[in-house]
Amino acid sequence: MxxxxxxxxxxxxxxxxxxxxxxxxxxxxxxxxxxxxxxSVGEAYVRVKCAAPDFGEECDPRVGYCHEGTRYVPLKLVDxxxxxxxxxxxxxxxxxxxxxxxxxxxxxxxxxxxxxxxxxxxxxxxxDPREDIDFLEEELDMWYLEILEKGIDRYESKMNQQDVKLEEELAEQMSAFKTNKNEIKQLILQEGLELDPDSWSEEDREGLARSIRKETKxxxxxxxxxxxxxxxxxxxxxxxxxxxxxxxxxxxxxxxxxxxxxxxxxxxxxxxxxxxxxxxxxxxxxxxxxxxxxxxxxxxxxxxxxxxxxxxxxxxxKLGVMAVFPGGADGLGDEHGNILPDCFLVPEESTAEDFAYTIHSDLGEGFLHAIDCRENRQIGAEHKLDDRDVIEIVSSN
Ligand SMILES: Nc1nc2c(ncn2[C@@H]2O[C@H](COP(=O)(O)OP(=O)(O)OP(=O)(O)O)[C@@H](O)[C@H]2O)c(=O)[nH]1
Ligand SMILES: [Mg+2]
CATH class of the missing domain: 3.40.50.300 (P-loop containing nucleotide triphosphate hydrolases)
Structure with missing residues (x-):
């Protein structure tokens, strides 16, 4: 995606x-x-310094384009x-x-x-544009608060069942925001709150909604x-x-x-x-x-x-994303001879194995090791990648 x-x-x-x-x-x-x-959803681009010139090559992007070493990598923009x-x-x-x-x-x-x-x-x-900045944050926070409140109701309606966890119910209710129970739990604790919404004041709820909003958006x-x-x-x-x-x-x-x-x-x-x-x-x-x-x-x-x-x-x-190129230790071309056809945008801190899954789930499932093509050295599953790395994945699939 x-x-x-x-x-x-x-x-x-x-x-x-x-x-x-x-x-x-x-x-x-x-x-x-x-x-x-x-x-409306459209395609926009972000610029990445292309890795091909570092290998004395010129790239052939499958999507987007490259101009004098600046690669324009597509993403989606929503109006x-x-x-x-x-x-x-x-x-x-x-x-x-x-x-x-x-x-x-x-x-x-x-x-x-x-x-x-x-x-x-x-x-x-x-x-004064400051008014606009303030109100927009407030509107977003109110939106989050409404959904948080629904999550609390959901938890309270199930409370007498066994194994009901607050963070699980809240994460389920807020799943559209791409969050999960661990993140929710961490944010609740960071706010200095107990894992019991009965003990939360209105202000606590607003503060929590705001911090979930800041984290997820x-x-x-x-x-x-x-x-x-x-x-x-x-x-x-x-x-x-x-x-x-x-x-x-x-x-x-x-x-x-x-x-x-x-x-x-x-x-x-x-x-x-x-x-x-x-x-x-x-x-x-x-x-x-x-x-x-x-x-x-x-x-x-x-x-x-x-x-x-x-x-x-x-x-x-702001989001903390970096660019990584799939390449080969024996050359940067794919089976058709295209040089560095792909450039993936991935979260900072991604590991070699995460990157394999980003390319294809089969590659991830069969992950054996990877090769850092700049240094021509083998790296393991947990190795953290850097921005503009060129990586070959060696997989049993
Ligand atoms: N001077 C100037 N005017 C701009 C600029 N960008 C947009 N405008 C003008 O601002 C007005 C509103 O632009 P839109 O792009 O329709 O604004 P919007 O935020 O999409 O508005 P809604 O769809 O109604 O929410 C238009 O008359 C634009 O020509 C800019 O960079 N400079
Ligand atoms: Mg508009």
Missing amino acids: PYKIGLVGKPSVGKSTFFNAATMNTVDEASYPFTTIEP VAGLIPGAHEGKGLGNKFLTDLNEADVLIHIVDFSGETDIEGEPTEGH PMIIAANKMDTEKAEENWREITEDPDYSHLDFVPVSAHAEKALKNADEQDVLDYFPGDSEFIINEDLPEEKEKGLEKIREFIEEYGSTGVQEALETALFD
């Missing part, structure tokens, strides 16, 4: 624009709230409806969209840093519309605010990314996603050239449009 990144935020912040820019899809974008109702305060009580489109996000491994909260949309996504001026913030006048001021103020220093912010202009990709498709210029520069190929009408020069200034100032950066910060830094 490829990793899935979910885009969340109130209406009109640019979730669909970010989604289109990253996936080159064409879902509707508009300045009125609730433009998006049904969720959903906007949410407004009170969604958990049914306001706006309610929390139907939250179900659409269940499968996301990590979230990007898209925040409108221009301050030109109010808390419900309607046009305004001078809105890590999130970063994409400060979008950074190309607008007011955004720079908001950026400075918020990134210097100690109350928000625990969050990860990436400055983004989804507009700029979309403009560059469109121009690249039309061969007006050459642009590779995430780059801090682009080359214009032809003479352009003055208006168009001016627009592109503005984007050039933006990416020079911020290092990029931020779309790639946001995806990669979410996946690699």
Whole structure:
């Protein structure tokens, strides 16, 4: 299963624009709230430094592509409806969209840093983006709390049966969040609580819901519309605010990314996603050239449009994922002579045996040993892999 990144935020912040820019899809974008109702799933890419050049080779990716040693590895991106305060009580489109996000491994909260949309996504001026950051966390926490409460009811209704364990019942109820009983138990203990919900106050329950949410839905913030006048001021103020220093912010202009990709498709210029520069190929009408020069200034100032950066910060830094290439000790080609056709995104701390299972369950079941192709040495099942390792699995299957 490829990793899935979910885009969340109130209406009109640019979730669909970010989604289109990253996936080159064409879902509707508009300045009125609730433009998006049904969720969309598309393919986006994260950049990985390709391992083939380290072996003096050029790769032949089966999926995605590679440009001058930068491999673009696919993952799934999900665009959903906007949410407004009170969604958990049914306001706006309610929390139907939250179900659409269940499968996301990590979230990007898209925040409108221009301050030109109010808390419900309607046009305004001078809105403080901090309000949006706060309310979204609260809405997510309320959603988790509701499901946690259901889990507690479930446990209490079974309490007089034998062998009923709190953490098992809660994990079962919250299974859509990709959690398990060990994680739940650990979080309960970390909160300083006993394994008995009767002893928990309302605050304890809220705190536990929040910590389960943080653990199972890590999130970063994409400060979008950074190309607008007011955004720079908001950026400075918020990134210097100690109350928000625990969050990860990436400055983004989804507009700029979309403009560059469109121009690249039309061969007006050459642009590779995430780059801090682009080359214009032809003479352009003055208006168009001016627009592109503005984007050039933006990416020079911020290092990029931020779309790639946001995806990669979410996946690699926040979720803790690394890239591993299946290879062979006698050469990097597969049976068709394709060099390093695959690149897998796997959790940090994955072992050689985990990696075998990621490639195919048969390989995992028949695991004998693996070979670290960079050092040409045998490694065992429990050996922890590193980012950009090239690994051959030796299996009896
Ligand atoms: N200046 C600027 N405007 C942007 C940017 N990204 C999106 N917008 C504008 O913001 C408005 C809302 O964009 P959408 O992508 O439809 O927003 P959304 O978050 O998907 O909205 P809903 O589907 O209603 O929840 C549109 O008018 C976009 O053109 C950006 O990077 N800069
Ligand atoms: Mg939308």
